[in-house]
Amino acid sequence: MFPPVNEQMDIIKRFAVEVFPEDELFEKIEKSIKQNKPLRVKLGCDPSKPDLHIGHSVVLRKLRQFQDLGHKAILIVGDFTAMIGDPSGKNKTRPSLTLEETRINGRTYLEQATKILSKENLEVRFNSEWLNNMNFADVIKLASKYTVAQILERDDFSLRYRQGMPISLHEFLYPLAQAMDSVAIEADVELGGTDQKFNLIVGREIQKAYGLEPQSIVLMPILEGLDGKEKMSKSLGNYVAITDDPKDMFGKIMSIPDELILKYYLYATFPNPLESEKFEEGLKSGLLHPKEAKIQTAKKIVALYHGEEEAEKAHQDFEKVFSKKEVPDEVETLFLNVANKVQPLVDVLVATGLAPSKKEAKRLIEQGGVYVDGSRVCDVYMNLDISTRRLIKYGKRKFLYIQSG
RNA sequence: GGGCAGGUACCGAAGCGGUCAAACGGGGCAGACUGUAAAUCUGCUGGGGUAUCCCUUCGGAGGUUCGAAUCCUUCCCUGCCCA
Numbered sequence: 001m002f003p004p005v006n007e008q009m010d011i012i013k014r015f016a017v018e019v020f021p022e023d024e025l026f027e028k029i030e031k032s033i034k035q036n037k038p039l040r041v042k043l044g045c046d047p048s049k050p051d052l053h054i055g056h057s058v059v060l061r062k063l064r065q066f067q068d069l070g071h072k073a074i075l076i077v078g079d080f081t082a083m084i085g086d087p088s089g090k091n092k093t094r095p096s097l098t099l100e101e102t103r104i105n106g107r108t109y110l111e112q113a114t115k116i117l118s119k120e121n122l123e124v125r126f127n128s129e130w131l132n133n134m135n136f137a138d139v140i141k142l143a144s145k146y147t148v149a150q151i152l153e154r155d156d157f158s159l160r161y162r163q164g165m166p167i168s169l170h171e172f173l174y175p176l177a178q179a180m181d182s183v184a185i186e187a188d189v190e191l192g193g194t195d196q197k198f199n200l201i202v203g204r205e206i207q208k209a210y211g212l213e214p215q216s217i218v219l220m221p222i223l224e225g226l227d228g229k230e231k232m233s234k235s236l237g238n239y240v241a242i243t244d245d246p247k248d249m250f251g252k253i254m255s256i257p258d259e260l261i262l263k264y265y266l267y268a269t270f271p272n273p274l275e276s277e278k279f280e281e282g283l284k285s286g287l288l289h290p291k292e293a294k295i296q297t298a299k300k301i302v303a304l305y306h307g308e309e310e311a312e313k314a315h316q317d318f319e320k321v322f323s324k325k326e327v328p329d330e331v332e333t334l335f336l337n338v339a340n341k342v343q344p345l346v347d348v349l350v351a352t353g354l355a356p357s358k359k360e361a362k363r364l365i366e367q368g369g370v371y372v373d374g375s376r377v378c379d380v381y382m383n384l385d386i387s388t389r390r391l392i393k394y395g396k397r398k399f400l401y402i403q404s405g
Numbered sequence: 406g407g408g409c410a411g412g413u414a415c416c417g418a419a420g421c422g423g424u425c426a427a428a429c430g431g432g433g434c435a436g437a438c439u440g441u442a443a444a445u446c447u448g449c450u451g452g453g454g455u456a457u458c459c460c461u462u463c464g465g466a467g468g469u470u471c472g473a474a475u476c477c478u479u480c481c482c483u484g485c486c487c488a
Contacts, residue, residue, distance in 0.1 A: 164484045226442090227432085237433085255442040291440045322441060360434090363449060367435040381455055395435070396442065 002033045002070050011065055015058075015267060017194050018219040025216040028188050032071075038121070039071040042187035042215070044178060044196075045113070048082040050105035052112040053239035054268045054301065055223040055232035059191050060116040061270050062220050066189070067121040075113065076181050077106035080128035081174060099128060112242055115305060130184040131177055142176050145209040146202065151175065154198040175199045179206035187215045193222045195231070221267055228257040246306045247328075250314035251397065253298035254322075258290045265297045269304060321397060327374075333389065333401035341387040341404045345370075345377065348384050352402060354394040369395050 002008070008029050013019050032039050043063050045056075052060075067073050079102035103126070110124060134142070151172050152158050160167050175198065182190060182203040190200050197219055204214035222231050225238025232239045240252045256264060265271065265279055279296070282288025288296075295315060302311035313329075320326045334352055346361045349370070355361035362380050364370050370377045371393035372384065384390060389403040 166483060228443095251442055253442095257443055258441095259443095261443095289440070290443075294441070294443080318441085357452065358454090359452060360450090364435065367449065369435045 001036060002029075002038075005029050005033065008069055011069065012062075012218060014273075015220065015270060016062065016218050017221050018197075018217070020217055024214075025189065028216060032188075039066070039188040040074055040186060041066045041071050042074045042076060042182060042185060042190040044076045044078055044081075044127075044181060044190075044192070045106075045109055046082060047077050047079055047102045047105035047109050049234050050108035050112070051234055052109065052242045053232055053234065054242060054264075055225070055239065056113075057116055057242060058223055058267045059193060059220045060113055062218060063191055064117050065270075066191075067118045070121070071189075072121050072123060073117060074123045074125060074185050074187065075110070075117070076185070077102075077109065077124065077126045078178070078181075079103050079106055079126045080131040081177050081181075099132075115242055125185060127177070127181050127184070131180060134180075139173075142180060142206070143173070145206055146176060148172075175202040176206065179203040182207050182215055183210045183212060186212060188213075189216045189218060191218045191220065194219045195222055221263070223263065223267055224260055226252055226256050228260050240301070242305055246302050246310040246314040247317055249302045249305070250298045250311070250318050253301055254294055254318060256294070258294075261290060261293050261297055265293070265300070269297070269300045271300075327391065327393075328399060331391070331399045331401055333403065335403055335405040336386060338386075338404055342383050342385045345372070345382045345384040346380070348386065348402065349392070349394065352392075352400060354392065354398055354400060364395060 003011075005026060009022075009026060012025070019025060028039060031037075041063060043059060063073050063075075079099060082102040082105075083099065106126060114122075152161065154175065157167060157172075159165075178199050179202045181187075183206060187203070187207075190203055192200050197217075200215070200217045200219075204217070207214045224230065225232035225236055226240070227236075227238045230236050230238060234241075240249055244252070253264065262280060262283060266276060271279065279288065279293070283290075283293055298318075299311045299315055302314050306314075317328045321328050336348070336351055338351070346355075346358045346365070349355040349361040350358055355364065361370075365377050365380050365382075368376055368378070371391075372382075373391050374393075386402055386404045389401050392400050392402055394400070
């Protein structure tokens with residue numbers, strides 16, 4: 001039923017930054033084969049931001065691999081922990097949410113996650129199930145298992161402490177709460193991004209403290225955002241959402257700096273060894289042009305979420321709009337219900353929602369970023385007759401047909 | 406509880422009575438260029454108005470003043486030191 005240990009280890013280790021303790025994991029897999037019992041593989045998710053992007057997909061794909069090996073994926077929706085708000089990475093305390101909010105977000109998360117995960121071998125648990133039932137004595141018992149010095153080892157805590165940034169006391173409880181999840185579901189393995197290393201290790205310690213066998217840890221790389229500087233995140237706006245439409249997905253990936261191409265190719269698509277070797281060598285030798293490499297990457301990613309056909313279309317569109325400066329195949333038509341068919345262009349731009357304000361619209365016109373029917377607008381106070389259909393290009397990539405009616 | 410230092414636009418950070426819609430950097434947007442929504446260079450970056458005009462913004466609320474981001478009072482928030 002299960003593939004042999006070595007084969008499993010190879011698959012698990014591929015694309016992972018760190019897998020430890022390796023020998024423990026090896027034994028666990030051996031045991032699971034012998035007893036014909038799947039491993040319980042935990043992945044925590046944060047429902048405070050339910051929109052998944054391809055940064056999340058890295059770890060989700062890894063979890064999927066575990067599923068494909070016959071193991072049980074246990075997705076923990078951190079509805080309770082989201083109320084605390086993991087400060088990880090950011091030096092700011094996150095706003096906490098109510099339980100209901102996190103529940104709703106959790107559903108959205110799940111919906112998106114199953115674009116990558118299999119629905120079989122999948123168990124979904126909300127951590128309020130156990131965390132919400134702990135009383136103060138339970139919390140004290142849990143907190144007594146860890147020391148201030150230990151918790152301060154966490155990079156971002158010590159950094160914030162040194163910089164005089166605020167750390168609320170409850171933030172210290174976050175890693176402990178997350179560790180309780182591992183206790184509650186008796187995780188054999190926990191997956192996470194490298195930024196989760198500390199939390200996952202606390203999980204091991206706390207499991208031991210509660211008389212359980214400590215989980216093994218698989219750390220996946222963190223995908224940088226489109227800017228190539230910060231980690232991909234929604235709040236930074238440097239992300240590719242897995243629900244993005246093909247065009248956006250394609251375009252966004254084309255905008256990554258060249259240095260990021262390989263990383264995206266590998267971690268967002270999990271190519272097989274043959275493919276990745278070819279790709280890597282092509283890049284290194286220069287036989288594969290960076291633009292071409294990017295196109296391949298973009299196509300592959302789009303295809304994962306939308307299929308080959310859409311990927312091809314997105315590619316065509318991209319070439320059209322950006323290389324040939326033409327109009328894309330499909331442009332939406334907006335009918336404006338207005339009394340006057342001739343109006344200042346600026347007003348039209350605001351009415352369509354293309355521009356957030358007249359000032360902004362004027363600015364863009366002044367800078368030569370607005371086209372009507374293919375010709376650049378140079379008069380800020382131009383009037384536009386919309387009794388017939390007009391094509392507006394606003395900025396680099398917003399196209400819209402507009403007509404009164 | 407006491408002492409000190411702070412809270413400025415999307416973020417970081419200057420400004421410390423008028424010349425402040427607020428320097429500078431980042432981010433964002435646009436233009437040029439290109440291999441692309443890469444890189445680089447240039448410009449723009451509160452709102453309304455076809456006018457050196459008005460409105461909103463410097464933690465909140467009051468006050469002083471012809472005039473406040475700048476001074477005073479009070480409240481809230483944060484860090485450091487002491488207890």
